[in-house]
Amino acid sequence: xxxxxxxxxxxxFIRGLENLSHILEKGAAHAEAKKIDPAVLIGARxxxxxxxLARQVQIVSDTVKGAxxxxxxxxxxxxxxxxxxxxELQQRIAKTIDFLRSLKPEQxxxxxxxxxxxxxxxxxxxxxxxxxxxxxxxxxxFFFHVTTAYGILRHNGVEIGKWDYLGKFD
Amino acid sequence: xxxxxxxxxxxxFIRGLENLSHILEKGAAHAEAKKIDPAVLIGARxxxxxxxLARQVQIVSDTVKGAxxxxxxxxxxxxxxxxxxxxELQQRIAKTIDFLRSLKPEQxxxxxxxxxxxxxxxxxxxxxxxxxxxxxxxxxxFFFHVTTAYGILRHNGVEIGKWDYLGKFD
Numbered sequence: 001x002x003x004x005x006x007x008x009x010x011x012x013f014i015r016g017l018e019n020l021s022h023i024l025e026k027g028a029a030h031a032e033a034k035k036i037d038p039a040v041l042i043g044a045r046x047x048x049x050x051x052x053l054a055r056q057v058q059i060v061s062d063t064v065k066g067a068x069x070x071x072x073x074x075x076x077x078x079x080x081x082x083x084x085x086x087x088e089l090q091q092r093i094a095k096t097i098d099f100l101r102s103l104k105p106e107q108x109x110x111x112x113x114x115x116x117x118x119x120x121x122x123x124x125x126x127x128x129x130x131x132x133x134x135x136x137x138x139x140x141x142f143f144f145h146v147t148t149a150y151g152i153l154r155h156n157g158v159e160i161g162k163w164d165y166l167g168k169f170d
Numbered sequence: 171x172x173x174x175x176x177x178x179x180x181x182x183f184i185r186g187l188e189n190l191s192h193i194l195e196k197g198a199a200h201a202e203a204k205k206i207d208p209a210v211l212i213g214a215r216x217x218x219x220x221x222x223l224a225r226q227v228q229i230v231s232d233t234v235k236g237a238x239x240x241x242x243x244x245x246x247x248x249x250x251x252x253x254x255x256x257x258e259l260q261q262r263i264a265k266t267i268d269f270l271r272s273l274k275p276e277q278x279x280x281x282x283x284x285x286x287x288x289x290x291x292x293x294x295x296x297x298x299x300x301x302x303x304x305x306x307x308x309x310x311x312f313f314f315h316v317t318t319a320y321g322i323l324r325h326n327g328v329e330i331g332k333w334d335y336l337g338k339f340d
Contacts (some may be wrong), residue, residue, distance in 0.1 A: 001175040003282060003301055012305045044215070046325045112173060126339045131173055135182045140336055143313030144320075151321045155216045166310055169296045 006105035019167040028086035056149040067138035072107040087113040093142040176275035178220035183234040198256035226319040231266040238303040241275035
């Protein structure tokens, strides 16, 4: 027995996206309860030259739609980064989950060693195997931006805890 | 071809620990250059009831020594959480890497479906398969605390970037 590339990618990302959606719901509810303009949270960041909350969510989406499309060998859907409200960020997450759900295990499984080229702005093209790309780039990057979204909300007083991030296990 | 449970765990965690070590080195260098008491960074947190930097690093260590020991079916090493300086946190990371390196692929591979019980303070025992434990608990938890350590340093002005977190790809 060993892990299939599909099982190690698509359902893990969908779970993380659902947990991010739940965290953002708590952020929106907090803004409403405390009469905070939601735009304050949407534009919040941990340091002046870090990305704000909306961009963190967009990068989460970009990371997983890019990763799963590359693993499956299909075109990466291109979506403009225009979300500025909690409902729009929720739609972006839902659209991302829909795309991931459209991929079939047989499109991804068995391709662990296939070459993946990741174009980057600052480092040029990075060459991976599919397995290394998933484990050493896509996972760390995905959880980085989900956690930073969590950290931005937490830093601003939203009452979320680690179990909101980890999700349910039953 | 599919992923081995060992390849999907031990080397991924070692890489993340090495990147965390690198980030902490930059934090220590920043404190020295700016004549900041390193204890200020070690005790920094993103919100009053979140864990400070030292505890984030200890939980990173606990997460991976617990995860890899459970996957390998060996006792989890127990270490006191006494680190209060950058050098001590580096030693904790090095000791964690040494433990992970002591595990052999044959202790972990093939056990994807074996039952894992994770005792937790707030939710009691959580029951997983090894695969689900790795993908849905250990990974998200590991990257959560590495990213939060990064976020604490970044929030305090340490000049680190995403590539310090992701590490090198050559």
